[in-house]
Amino acid sequence: MTLSVPGLSPLPASDRAKTVMTALADYIAQSGLRPGERLPTERELMQSLAVGRSTVREVIRQFQALGVMESRKGSGTYLLRGISSDTIHMPLSIDAGTLREGLLSTLDIRRGLEAEAGALAALRRSKADLEIIEDRLVAMEKVHLAEGTSGKYDLAFHLSVYDASHNPMFGQLLEQMREAFERFWSKPFDRPDFAGRSFPYHRTLFEAIAAQDAERARRETLTILEIVEEDIREMSQDTAPQSDKVQK
Template identity: 70%
Template sequence: MNEPARAALMPLPPADRAQQVIAALADYIEQSGLKPGERLPAERELMTALAVGRSTIREVIRHFQALGVVEARKGSGTYLLRTISGATVHMPLTLDAAHLRDVLLMTLEVRRGIEVEANMVAARRRTEDDLKVIEIRLNEMERVHIAKGTSGPEDLAFHLAIYDATHNPLFRQLLEQMREAFERFWDHPFDRTDFARRSFPFHRTLFNAIAAQDPETAREETLKILAIVEEDIKEMSK
């Protein structure tokens, strides 16, 4: 009797350079006692010390920016925002779906759970200083939306300000990781600049609920925004 064919074992590929640099840089930050607000070594110094190219260093810096743990300041350098180490939890998010519609609906399910809770927590915990920042971001979002009909980066800044108002850093870190993994799907989906435009007015009513420290209304306004997004996904993907 012939034995069934077995899958062949193949040599393992070399370790991913970017992942190695991520681990090395996290270990360096921990071992050197670098504190939030302090500057990381310059790009060229990192290239020389780690024997990797500029593109790898920039990929790693973008990764840490997406996690919200470093900030690149033009003409000044890259600064640590939060202490990290080799044990810091990083969640690589992946999606295996053939159709954009399915990807967007799956990410929307995750967003609904996180954003509803974050906005309710922000309504309970926000300070007056938090509220000022959120309103500044909202006013800028509205200005750009009226001028251009779309406000991608400004919309993100508005939601990040709300996440900061929860005073739970995990909310912002989760949003940053989701953005890094999903932004290619949410950048003008279906090539429609009017995607989710109908949700625009509810950002102001969401702000009003947070200002009034009304978690239940914040929940309702968030669900209105996400319901419109879901409707647009289903309509525009026909």
């Protein structure tokens, strides 16, 4: 009995797992499969793609690790969020009990990425890169001074620093975490005083990049993130229910 799935066809032998990921992502996007709906069975995927069970299971495990799919014992594998064939842009999910824990987890990743991106930007930036970074900084400063918060402008500034590193992987990794990063600017952290203390250090980071001082750029980046962590810890205390504050 043939169990082939329309829209899926046998794959070449080379790099099977990677090819299966792309093919399955294409299938999900083109078939209109929605979050909460069940994917084809392992056997259907094996026959449609002409690959072994171990390859199918490996790919499903990778999607599960990305928070894209969920396997339910005795029921099958279900889609948790939409994806495209450009798997590098699949969003990462953070399994945290509270917003505070999630933001602090994200911050750990930002330290590793942004400090190195800032240092590389200082070493590799071109004149054109520097102009873009400064334009983004000026726009951020203008909005911050007028409104007190500048979430999307702050993100745009950091994206320009990533671009100036001339390593596309930085930007791609940030895209995976964009949703988590943008939560920094959601309630209860959409207050004018959030990131206010770190705001001046964006200018000094730009100056370090302009001076091609990699170590200073790294230090300025870490200073920004250290202050942001302090703000998160302080503000999460301010917004916690009174019972929680008493317990703490």
